[in-house]
Structures are given as structure tokens and as C-alpha cells.
Amino acid sequence: MEFVFGALSVIAIAGAVGVITLKQPVHSGVSFIATVVALAGLFALLSATFLFMVQIILYAGAVITLILFVIMVLNVQASHLPDEKGQGKALVLGAVCLAPLVALGMRGFNTLGSEKLVVLGEGFGGIHGLGMALFKDWVLPFELISLLLLAALVGAVVLLKKERV
Amino acid sequence: MMSVQGVALVALVLFCIGFLGVVSRKNIFVVYLSIELMLNGVNLLLVGLSRYHEGSDGQVIALLIIAIAAAEAAVFLALIVTLVKHRRTLNIDRFNTLRPKGTR
Numbered sequence: 242m243e244f245v246f247g248a249l250s251v252i253a254i255a256g257a258v259g260v261i262t263l264k265q266p267v268h269s270g271v272s273f274i275a276t277v278v279a280l281a282g283l284f285a286l287l288s289a290t291f292l293f294m295v296q297i298i299l300y301a302g303a304v305i306t307l308i309l310f311v312i313m314v315l316n317v318q319a320s321h322l323p324d325e326k327g328q329g330k331a332l333v334l335g336a337v338c339l340a341p342l343v344a345l346g347m348r349g350f351n352t353l354g355s356e357k358l359v360v361l362g363e364g365f366g367g368i369h370g371l372g373m374a375l376f377k378d379w380v381l382p383f384e385l386i387s388l389l390l391l392a393a394l395v396g397a398v399v400l401l402k403k404e405r406v
Numbered sequence: 407m408m409s410v411q412g413v414a415l416v417a418l419v420l421f422c423i424g425f426l427g428v429v430s431r432k433n434i435f436v437v438y439l440s441i442e443l444m445l446n447g448v449n450l451l452l453v454g455l456s457r458y459h460e461g462s463d464g465q466v467i468a469l470l471i472i473a474i475a476a477a478e479a480a481v482f483l484a485l486i487v488t489l490v491k492h493r494r495t496l497n498i499d500r501f502n503t504l505r506p507k508g509t510r
Contacts, residue, residue, distance in 0.1 A: 261427030266435035323497030374462035393477035
């Protein structure tokens with residue numbers, strides 16, 4: 242269990258580093274797949290079985306496919322790629338901005354318990370418990386999300402509509 | 407260390423990598439993927455805390471975040487296609503239509 246957790250974490254972080262360091266957008270997309278699949282495995286280890294399935298089907302299946310499809314449709318040439326020379330300064334500046342967040346995270350980190358987590362078996366994180374919680378306590382956010390998805394659908398159609406001159 | 411602390415550490419590292427990607431890259435696709443990385447880091451933290459407290463609320467929030475990320479993917483990719491059609495580049499510094507004249 243420990244070994245699986247460590248391996249999945251390393252894969253997820255390595256994929257994330259690949260996303261922000263590789264030059265070609267297609268390579269970034271492929272490393273993002275590694276991160277998403279490793280995170281799905283971590284969800285399974287944390288006994289969130291339904292979210293594991295959603296992550297595989299929705300992220301690895303739909304969102305990543307859409308991203309790679311768009312990258313390939315746009316037919317990115319080497320001449321389209323921006324010149325990214327001055328990354329060092331931006332990285333240092335970003336690290337300075339992140340320092341307070343990391344300090345806060347470390348303070349919260351020490352309040353968490355360090356006992357080992359084992360995989361729960363009695364239906365925790367399955368579709369039944371999640372559905373009960375979603376439709377009892379979270380029904381308003383759920384409805385608002387449906388509105389948001391409708392707005393996103395309309396927005397995507399409007400953006401990609403051919404302009405009639 | 408398969409504890410909630412280990413999970414929180416991985417989630418924080420993922421979030422920080424995503425943030426650094428947003429501020430340091432100029433390729434609009436990589437910026438979008440970095441935003442997704444930040445969302446995924448937060449999702450991992452929520453699922454870990456949900457397992458730690460043995461309640462379902464964290465997982466429900468993570469599910470809502472995944473739905474929002476899917477909506478964001480649709481709009482963001484449509485926006486990228488439109489911008490690239492008009493500007494013929496992926497460089498985010500070139501997408502400056504809303505910037506007032508004479509700045510930078």
C-alpha cells in the first residue's frame with residue numbers, strides 16, 4: 242500500500258513537472274494524462290471509488306481527448322510557439338508569491354493527524370453515499386452547476402459560430 | 407507514508423507546480439493545463455480530507471469541481487480556437503485586445 246501510494250504520487254508530480262517544462266503543447270497534454278491517471282489511482286486508494294471512475298471517464302476520457310483534439314486541429318507549427326527565454330525571472334517571482342501559501346499550508350499540515358489510512362470497504366465513497374449527500378445537503382450547488390453547464394454550452398457555441406458579415 | 411499528511415503534501419506540490427506554470431509559461435495551452443493541474447491538486451486534498459474525516463462532503467465538492475472543470479474546458483478551448491484564428495499565435499502576450507493604448 243505504501244509503495245503504491247508513493248509510486249502514484251511520484252508519477253503525478255513527474256507528470257505535472259512535465260506539463261510545465263516541455264516545449265510542445267502535445268507533449269504537455271500527454272504528461273497531463275499521466276498525472277490524471279495517477280490521481281485517479283490515488284482516489285481509489287483513498288476509497289473514493291465513484292470519483293475514481295469519474296476521473297477516468299470524464300478527465301482521461303473526455304477532457305483530455307478534447308484538449309489533444311484541439312491541439313491537433315490547430316496544427317501547431319514550431320513558428321507558432323512563443324519564444325520563452327525569460328522564464329527564470331517569472332519562476333522566482335511566482336515562488337515568492339507562493340511562499341505565504343506554502344507557509345500557511347505547513348501550519349495546517351501540523352494540525353492533521355499522521356495515522357495511516359487504510360482502504361475502507363463498507364461502501365464509503367461509493368455512488369450510494371455520494372448520491373445521498375449530493376441530493377440532501379448539496380442540492381442547491383448541484384442545480385447551480387447545471388445552470389453553469391448550460392451557460393458554458395451556449396458560450397462555446399457563440400464563440401465558435403461563424404460570423405455572418 | 408499513506409497518511410492524510412502525505413496526501414496534503416502531494417496536493418500542495420501539485421497546486422504549486424500548476425501556479426508556477428501559469429505565471430512562467432507563455433504558451434496558452436500550457437497555461438490552461440496548469441490551471442487544470444491546480445484544480446486537480448485541490449481535488450486530491452478534498453478527497454484526502456474526506457477520507458480522513460470519513461464523511462462524504464469533500465468528495466461531493468470534488469465532484470462539483472470536476473463538473474466546473476469540464477465546463478471550463480469547453481469555454482476555454484473555444485476561446486483558444488477563436489483567438490488563434492484571429493491572431494495566428496499561441497503567445498498569451500499577443501492577446502492584448504483589451505489593453506489600453508500606450509501601456510507597455
